[in-house]
Amino acid sequence: MPATNPQIPYADISNAKVPLEVLRFIPEDSASFYRFVPLAVRDGILEVGMVDPYNSEAKDVLQFISTNNNIPFKIYRISEEDFDKIFKEYQGVSGAVDKAVGEFVADAEEDLKQIKKKQEIISHKKDETIIVEDAPVTKIVSVILQYAISGNSSDIHIEPERDKIRVRYRVDGVLHTTLSFTRSVHEAIVARIKILTNMKLDEKRKPQDGRFSANVEGRKIDFRVSVLPTYFGEKVAIRILDPEKKNITFDMLGLAGFNLAAVQRAITKPYGMVLLTGPTGSGKSTTVYSMLSSLDRESNNVVSLEDPIEYDIEGVNQSQVQPEIDYTFANGLRSILRQDPDIIMVGEIRDSETAKLAVQAALTGHLVFSTLHTNNSIGVIPRLIDMGIEPYLIPPALTMVMAQRLVPVLCADAKEEIKIDESLKMMVEKEFADLPEEFRSKIPALKQVYRPGKSTSCPTGTRGRIGVFETYEMDSELEHLILTSPGESKIYEYLRRKGFMTMKEDAMIKAAQGIISFDEVNRL
Numbered sequence: 188m189p190a191t192n193p194q195i196p197y198a199d200i201s202n203a204k205v206p207l208e209v210l211r212f213i214p215e216d217s218a219s220f221y222r223f224v225p226l227a228v229r230d231g232i233l234e235v236g237m238v239d240p241y242n243s244e245a246k247d248v249l250q251f252i253s254t255n256n257n258i259p260f261k262i263y264r265i266s267e268e269d270f271d272k273i274f275k276e277y278q279g280v281s282g283a284v285d286k287a288v289g290e291f292v293a294d295a296e297e298d299l300k301q302i303k304k305k306q307e308i309i310s311h312k313k314d315e316t317i318i319v320e321d322a323p324v325t326k327i328v329s330v331i332l333q334y335a336i337s338g339n340s341s342d343i344h345i346e347p348e349r350d351k352i353r354v355r356y357r358v359d360g361v362l363h364t365t366l367s368f369t370r371s372v373h374e375a376i377v378a379r380i381k382i383l384t385n386m387k388l389d390e391k392r393k394p395q396d397g398r399f400s401a402n403v404e405g406r407k408i409d410f411r412v413s414v415l416p417t418y419f420g421e422k423v424a425i426r427i428l429d430p431e432k433k434n435i436t437f438d439m440l441g442l443a444g445f446n447l448a449a450v451q452r453a454i455t456k457p458y459g460m461v462l463l464t465g466p467t468g469s470g471k472s473t474t475v476y477s478m479l480s481s482l483d484r485e486s487n488n489v490v491s492l493e494d495p496i497e498y499d500i501e502g503v504n505q506s507q508v509q510p511e512i513d514y515t516f517a518n519g520l521r522s523i524l525r526q527d528p529d530i531i532m533v534g535e536i537r538d539s540e541t542a543k544l545a546v547q548a549a550l551t552g553h554l555v556f557s558t559l560h561t562n563n564s565i566g567v568i569p570r571l572i573d574m575g576i577e578p579y580l581i582p583p584a585l586t587m588v589m590a591q592r593l594v595p596v597l598c599a600d601a602k603e604e605i606k607i608d609e610s611l612k613m614m615v616e617k618e619f620a621d622l623p624e625e626f627r628s629k630i631p632a633l634k635q636v637y638r639p640g641k642s643t644s645c646p647t648g649t650r651g652r653i654g655v656f657e658t659y660e661m662d663s664e665l666e667h668l669i670l671t672s673p674g675e676s677k678i679y680e681y682l683r684r685k686g687f688m689t690m691k692e693d694a695m696i697k698a699a700q701g702i703i704s705f706d707e708v709n710r711l
Contacts, residue, residue, distance in 0.1 A: 195240045198226055198263035205276045207337060208646045209233075211365070212256055215277045221245040224273045226263065231603075231641040233258050236265035236273065258641060324375045327368070328383075332410070334365065335427055336403045339651075342427065345380075347373050347420035359595050359652050360468065377414065377421050384412045392416055398495070406430075411495060428497050435477050440470075441653035441697070444629075445686060449587055449658040454478050459586030460549035462536075464561045470593045470654055471558045472497055472534075478556060479503055479532060491532035492519040508534070516541040524548060533557040539575040546576055549584040563690070564590035564657050565675045565682070578673060582666035588659055592690055593652040594697075594707040598645035602637040602701065611636070611705070618692060626686040636698050636705040653702060655693040655711065659685075 209225045212233055218224050222238040223245055233256075235249060240262050253260045265273075335343050335356055342357040352373045354366040368376075381388050384397025395414045400407055409428040414421050437447055453461050461478070463471045476498060479489065484502030491500075494508045494516070504526075508519050516533060517540040523531055524544075535558050536542045549555045561570050567588045571581055612633065619627050639648025659665075659682050668677055679687070688696075691711045698705040 195262055195264045198234070198236045198265050198269070200226065200236065200265065200269050200273060205273060206644070206646075209643070210276060211363075212258070212646065213252060217248060217252070218274060218277070221248055222267075222270055223249065224265075224270060224276075226273070227643050228258070228641050228646045229643055231258065233260040233641075233646075234263060235260050236263045236269065238265060238267055238270050240264050258646075324372065324379050327372065327376060328379050331366065332401060332403055332408075332425075335425075336408060336429075338365075340427060343423075343425040345376065345423040345425075347417065347422065349419060352376070359649060360593060373420055377423060380412060380423055380425075381414065386412075386414065391421060396495075409498075411497070426497075430498065434480065435473060437477060437481070440474060440477060441702075442656060445688065446589070446656045446658045446693070449660055450478070450589070453587035453660065454482060454554075456554065456586055458549060458552045458554055460545060460555045460557070460584050461587050462567055462585065462589070463556075463558045464564060464567055464588070464590045465558075465592060466560070468593070469591055470652075471591065474589070474591060474654065475532060475556050475558065476500060479530075482530060487529040488527055489530040489532070490523045490526055490528045491534070492516060492523060493532070493534040503532075517544060520544045520548070524553075528553060530554045531556070535559070536574075542571060542574045542576055546571075546580055546584045549586075550580065561590070564588045564659060565679050568669055568673055568678060569675060572673060578669050581669055582661055585661050587661070589656055590658075590690060591654045591656045592711060594655055594694060594703050594710075595639075595649035596651045596653050596702060597637055597639060597704055598642065598648055598650050601640040601642040601645040601648045602704075603640035603648075604635050605638050605705070607633060607636060615695060618695065621683055622688070623684060623686065626688075631696060631699050633695075633699045635701070637701055638704045638706060649704075653697070655690045655697065655703075657688060657690045657693065659687050 205225060205227070209228055212228075213223070213225045213235070221242065221244070224236050226234040226236050228234070233253070237245060239245065246262075249260055249262075331343060331345070331354060334340075338356055338358060340356040340358050341360075342362075344355040344357075344362065346353050346355065347370065351370060352368040353364050354368075355362045355364050357363075378388055380386075381395070381397075383399040383401075384395075386395045386397050394416065396412065398409060398411045400409050402408075407430065409430070411426040411428060413424045415424070416422075437450065442450060453459070463474055465471050479491070479500055482489065484500075488504070489502060490504045490506070492506050492508060496505050496507050499505065506519060506523070508514055508516055516535065516537060520531070520533060520541060521544065531545075531548055531553050533541065533545055533555065536545055545555050545557055559567060559570060561567055568581060568585075571585075572578055615633055619630065641648055664681060665678070668681055691708060694703065694708045694711055695705075697703045698708055
C-alpha cells in the first residue's frame with residue numbers, strides 16, 4: 188500500500204539511471220499519461236516518483252500495477268524536470284520502438300508493396316538493398332531483438348491478435364508481455380523476419396522455419412525462427428542462441444554429489460548409451476552439449492545428428508535432419524555409422540527404428556548420447572521396451588539414465604527466509620523415509636529455507652535457472668529386473684535401496700542449501 192502521510196517526501200534522483208528490471212514494473216504509456224515513473228526497488232518496495240502525488244486516479248492505477256506485480260509501492264514527489272529525466276530511460280527500449288512505429292505506420296502499406304515487388308531476398312542491387320535497410324520496420328525488428336538480449340530472454344513470441352500485436356519474452360522459463368503494436372505493422376514485421384531467414388515471402392498458408400545471425404550489443408547472436416499461420420495472421424517464435432551460453436560446466440548446470448559422479452563415470456566409458464529425459468524446455472540439449480564439450484574431441488571422431496543444430500561445438504561434426512527430403516534421425520544414424528564414429532549424439536529418439544539403431548550402435552563399440560520423452564528416469568526402460576527394444580538388449584547397451592527439470596535460482600541479495608514449521612519438516616521426513624539410513628545421513632539438514640524477495644538489483648527475486656536431476660546406472664541386479672519384471676515400481680524399489688533420489692528430492696536439497704525457493708519443490 189502507498190504511504191498515507193500527507194507530507195509526501197521529495198525523491199533524491201541524483202542518480203537518474205533506473206535499471207531495466209525496474210522500468211518493466213510500470214508500462215511506458217501509463218508513466219507518460221499519469222506522470223509517474225519507477226525509481227527503484229528497495230527492501231521489496233517499489234519506489235515511484237509522481238509529479239502530482241495527490242492524483243487519485245493515478246494512485247488507483249498504481250494500486251492495480253502493485254497488485255498485478257505482487258509488490259507494494261511507496262510514492263515520492265518529483266518535479267517535471269525530474270520526471271522528464273527519468274522518463275528518457277524508456278527511450279532506449281520501447282521508446283525506440285514507438286518512434287519507429289510512428290515513422291512506419293504512415294507509409295507501412297507502401298513499404299510493404301516495395302518489399303513484395305522488389306523481392307530483396309534474392310536481389311543484390313544497391314537501390315533495392317537501401318529500401319530494406321532504411322525502412323522503419325527494420326528498426327522495430329532490431330529493437331525487438333535488442334530488448335530480448337538485454338533482458339536475458341531465451342525466446343521471443345510475436346503474436347497477432349484481433350486489434351494488436353503483442354510481443355512476449357520468455358525469461359527464466361516464464362513468458363512476459365512487454366511490447367505491443369498496432370495491427371498495421373504486423374505483415375511488414377513478418378516480411379522483414381522472413382527476408383532475414385530466407386523464407387518464402389508469399390507463402391502464408393504453411394509453417395516455415397529458418398535461422399539468421401545478427402550482431403547485438405557487440406556480439407554475434409544466432410536466432411532460430413519458426414513462422415506458424417494462425418487465425419489472425421502469422422505467429423513468429425524466435426529462439427535466441429547466445430554462443431556465450433554454450434560453454435556451461437556441470438557445476439553451472441547444478442550437477443553435484445551422486446548425480447555428478449554418475450555422469451562422470453558414464454561419459455568416460457568407451458561405449459554404451461547415455462539417455463536424458465524430460466519435457467521440452469527442461470534443458471536436455473544444454474546438458475548433452477556440456478557432456479560433449481567435456482569429451483576428448485581431438486582423438487575421437489564425434490558426430491551429432493540434431494533437429495535443429497542449436498550451438499556449434501568445436502571438434503564435433505554436426506548434421507541437421509531434414510524430414511522433407513527423408514533425412515530423418517533413423518536414416519541419418521545409418522549414414523553416421525558409415526563415418527567411422529567413436530561418439531554419436533542423436534538429438535532425440537522419436538520412433539522404434541531410431542531406438543533400435545541407437546541401441547545397436549551402443550552394442551557395437553560406440554558411445555551414444557540421446558534424449559527421450561518420459562516423465563521420469565524410471566520410465567525410460569519400460570518406454571524402450573514399448574518401442575520394440577528386446578529386454579535382453581537393454582542392459583548391455585544402456586549405461587546411464589538421467590531425468591531433469593529447470594527451476595529458478597534465488598538472487599543472493601533478494602531471498603527472504605521463511606519459517607520452518609512442523610508440517611514442512613514432516614513433509615521432508617516423509618519424502619526421504621524409504622531411503623536407507625546410510626544415504627539419508629548424508630543429506631544436509633533443513634535449517635532454513637527461502638522464498639524470492641525483491642531488491643534494487645533483482646526485482647523479481649530470481650535470476651537464471653538451475654537443473655534438478657535424478658540418475659541411475661546399469662548393474663547386474665538391475666539387468667536381472669529388466670529381464671524378469673521391468674515394471675516401474677520394481678525398478679524404483681531396487682534403485683532406492685542403492686541410494687537413488689528423485690528430482691523432487693534433489694530440489695529439496697538445493698532448497699536446504701538456499702539455492703532455490705522451497706516453493707519450487709511443490710511444482711515438481
